[in-house]
Structure formats: structure tokens, C-alpha cells
Amino acid sequence: MTSETTVCLNCGTEGKGSFCHNCGQPLATPHRITMKTFWKGVAMSFARMTPGFWDTFVGLMFHPWEVIRKYIHGKRVKYSPPITMVIQLLLYFTFIYTVLGNIFHVDFLQPPEDPEIDGGGWFLKMLLSSDILAKIVIAFALAFNCYLAYGLTTGRKYNLAEYLTAAIYMGCSFSIYNNLLLPLAILFPQYGEYVKFPVVIIIGTIALNKAFPIRQWWRKCLTWIWFIILNVFLLCIFVFIVLLFSKH
Numbered sequence: 176m177t178s179e180t181t182v183c184l185n186c187g188t189e190g191k192g193s194f195c196h197n198c199g200q201p202l203a204t205p206h207r208i209t210m211k212t213f214w215k216g217v218a219m220s221f222a223r224m225t226p227g228f229w230d231t232f233v234g235l236m237f238h239p240w241e242v243i244r245k246y247i248h249g250k251r252v253k254y255s256p257p258i259t260m261v262i263q264l265l266l267y268f269t270f271i272y273t274v275l276g277n278i279f280h281v282d283f284l285q286p287p288e289d290p291e292i293d294g295g296g297w298f299l300k301m302l303l304s305s306d307i308l309a310k311i312v313i314a315f316a317l318a319f320n321c322y323l324a325y326g327l328t329t330g331r332k333y334n335l336a337e338y339l340t341a342a343i344y345m346g347c348s349f350s351i352y353n354n355l356l357l358p359l360a361i362l363f364p365q366y367g368e369y370v371k372f373p374v375v376i377i378i379g380t381i382a383l384n385k386a387f388p389i390r391q392w393w394r395k396c397l398t399w400i401w402f403i404i405l406n407v408f409l410l411c412i413f414v415f416i417v418l419l420f421s422k423h
Contacts, residue, residue, distance in 0.1 A: 228263050231255040235348040239378065240385035243341045247333070247386075257343035261310055264347055268354040283357055310350070314342035316409055324402035325387055328394050333387065341386055348382070349375055 181202040182188070183195035190196050193203070205212050230253045234242040246254050255263060272283035318339035325333070352374050359370070380399070389395040 227253050227255040228260070231260050231347075232264075232351065235260075235344060236351050239345060239348040240382040243344050243382065243386040246344070247337050247340060257340050257347070258311075260347045261343065261350075264350050264354070268350075272354075272357065310343065310346045314346050315339060317345075317406070318342040320402055320405040320409065321383070321387075324398050324405060325389075327401070328389055328398045341383075345379060345382055348378060352378070 180189050180191055183190060183198060183200055183202060184204050184206065185200040186195065186198045188195055188197040190202060194201055231242060234254070242254060245251075246257075275281075276283050318335060318341070321338040321342065322333075322335045325338070353371060356370060383402075384395065384399075389398060
């Protein structure tokens with residue numbers, strides 16, 4: 176904080192303090208860009224781009240239900256918003272595995288070839304090749320199933336947008352585990368069949384029950400069964416669409 180009057184380089188307004196009261200630019204902005212100010216700007220841009228990333232990352236790794244519950248109930252300052260977290264994870268893990276891949280001469284980011292999808296339509300391939308699009312579409316489908324299954328038990332206590340928030344956060348949680356286990360797939364290509372699926376089922380079940388708690392155990396079981404049935408039905412529809420596109 177400075178008591179001297181300073182002219183803002185951006186809009187020309189005179190002011191005191193740290194920021195221009197007219198446009199918001201820092202009044203201490205230097206006239207010339209030096210290497211020091213350049214790298215300081217890079218660090219500040221990175222910090223502004225990732226507020227709450229580490230709190231959200233650690234939370235989604237160890238207790239995703241807490242992140243979901245707090246965010247839905249308004250405690251959002253320390254957490255990255257759901258879609259922002261998806262983009263941040265994609266950015267950071269892509270960067271990390273690109274660097275590691277060049278060091279160890281391994282392509283960590285090469286997706287497994289799927290002959291069923293290879294002959295599919297352009298929309299299906301575009302959807303599955305985009306990590307962000309795929310997560311949003313899958314999250315929306317799961318959120319809708321949560322809304323149907325849990326809404327019957329909780330009396331529509333939560334709306335579709337809140338279930339969608341929870342589903343995207345859970346997708347981020349699964350993405351964290353999947354990326355941390357990615358090097359294991361290089362050594363054991365079939366790890367996904369033995370690790371990824373149990374992780375999704377176990378963590379997903381615990382997170383869903385704790386984020387949207389139901390007191391009666393029998394209602395909890397019936398709701399979970401109904402939710403699983405809806406997901407199986409949705410999976411059958413997806414497989415049908417894949418087979419339909421593969422024939423053309």
C-alpha cells in the first residue's frame with residue numbers, strides 16, 4: 176500500500192493504494208518489461224489460474240465426499256469449481272506425462288486402440304477422444320440417474336445441478352487415481368480390469384453414500400440398487416449406439 180498518488184498506466188487515472196479504482200490494474204505496474212517482471216507475471220498468472228487446486232486435489236483423492244458436501248452447501252472459496260478442476264487435471268497430467276514420456280521414451284498418453292470404436296461415427300470418436308467432453312457427458316448421465324434414484328428417497332432435497340456437480344467431482348477423483356496408476360499400465364497392460372473398475376465402484380459407493388446420506392439402511396440399499404439398475408440400462412443403450420455406429 177502506498178500513500179503517494181500514482182497514474183495508472185492502463186487508463187491514466189490518478190489514484191492511491193495498490194490498485195487503480197477505475198480499471199483494477201496494479202498501480203505498481205512497471206513501465207518496461209524485464210526478465211524479472213516477465214517471470215513474476217508467469218508465476219502470478221499460474222497462481223490466478225489454479226486457486227484452490229491443491230485443496231481440491233488432495234480432497235478428491237482422500238475424501239471426495241467432503242469436497243462435494245462442502246461445495247454444494249456453499250463452502251467454495253478453497254476449492255476449484257468442477258469444470259475448472261477437469262481442465263486443470265487435464266493440463267497438469269498431460270504436462271507431467273509428456274515430460275516423463277520424453278525422459279523414459281514411453282508414450283503414457285497413447286490411448287488403447289478399440290476396434291469397436293475405430294469404425295464408429297465421427298461424433299462418437301470425437302466424444303470419446305476428448306477427455307473433457309467425455310467426462311461432462313458421462314457425469315451428466317450419472318447425475319440424472321442420481322436425481323432419479325436418490326430423488327425418490329430424499330424427496331428432491333437436491334436438484335440436478337447439485338448432482339451434476341457431485342458427478343463431475345467424482346469424475347475428477349477417478350481421473351486422479353487413473354493418472355497416478357498410469358505408469359502401472361505400462362508394466363501391466365491389463366491393470367485396468369483389476370484396478371480401475373474396483374476403484375470406481377468402491378470409492379464411488381462410499382462417496383455417494385456420504386455426500387448424500389440416507390439414514391435408513393434399507394432405503395440406502397434400495398436406492399443404490401435402483402441407481403445401479405439405471406446405470407446398467409444406460410450402459411446397454413451406449414453399447415447399442417456403439418454397435419450401431421460401428422456398422423456404418
